[in-house]
Amino acid sequence: MSRRQTDIEAVEQTNTAFYDAMERGDFETLSGLWLDDEISCVHPGWPVLAGRGEVLRSYALIMANTEYIQFFLTDTKVTVIGDTAVVTCTENILSGGPAEEAGELGPLVGQLVVATNVFRRTSGGWRLWSHHGSPVLTETEEDEEDDAS
Numbered sequence: 742m743s744r745r746q747t748d749i750e751a752v753e754q755t756n757t758a759f760y761d762a763m764e765r766g767d768f769e770t771l772s773g774l775w776l777d778d779e780i781s782c783v784h785p786g787w788p789v790l791a792g793r794g795e796v797l798r799s800y801a802l803i804m805a806n807t808e809y810i811q812f813f814l815t816d817t818k819v820t821v822i823g824d825t826a827v828v829t830c831t832e833n834i835l836s837g838g839p840a841e842e843a844g845e846l847g848p849l850v851g852q853l854v855v856a857t858n859v860f861r862r863t864s865g866g867w868r869l870w871s872h873h874g875s876p877v878l879t880e881t882e883e884d885e886e887d888d889a890s
Contacts, residue, residue: 749819752826752860755867756819759858760812760832766804772797776861776868785854785876809837809849824862825870832856832874853877 755774762771775793782796783789784803790796813833820827832854859871 745821748821748826748862752819752821752828752867753817755860755869756817756828756830756858757814759869759872760814763800763804764811766807768797768801768804771800774869776863776870780869781871781873783873783875785852785874807836809835811835826860826862826867828856828858828860830856830858831877853879 759771759774762768762774775796777793779791780793780796781789781791782799784799787799790799811834813835815831815833817828817830834852834854835849836852837849854874854876856872856874858869858873860867861870
């Protein structure tokens with residue numbers, strides 16, 4: 742196997758580990774996947790978050806307020822150039838927040854987000870440098886009817 746293919750597989754594994762940690766609510770693992778120095782993150786609809794403290798606080802907040810989240814990644818593409826890797830993908834997200842009654846799952850909501858994850862090679866493996874997620878705005882049936890008029 743070529744070094745390029747080995748790098749691509751390692752980046753794919755780290756990218757998958759990032760989403761798996763989110764699904765499990767495993768903040769410790771998620772934190773360990775980010776670089777220790779200057780990082781950035783844009784969640785859909787949020788301003789740019791910069792620095793490890795700000796970025797990790799945002800994930801702690803999301804995890805604390807999301808009882809269930811599952812990611813189905815599609816259209817994943819990995820590009821590795823030197824010690825930098827870029828992953829683009831579509832996050833097909835199914836999530837549920839707190840229920841009104843204890844012991845029940847809140848209503849499930851689906852959404853599409855296109856994401857770009859930038860990784861940097863370190864002595865400990867590939868680590869996240871930046872995450873940027875943008876919502877995919879889809880037309881509703883009502884919008885389609887308006888367009889046809």
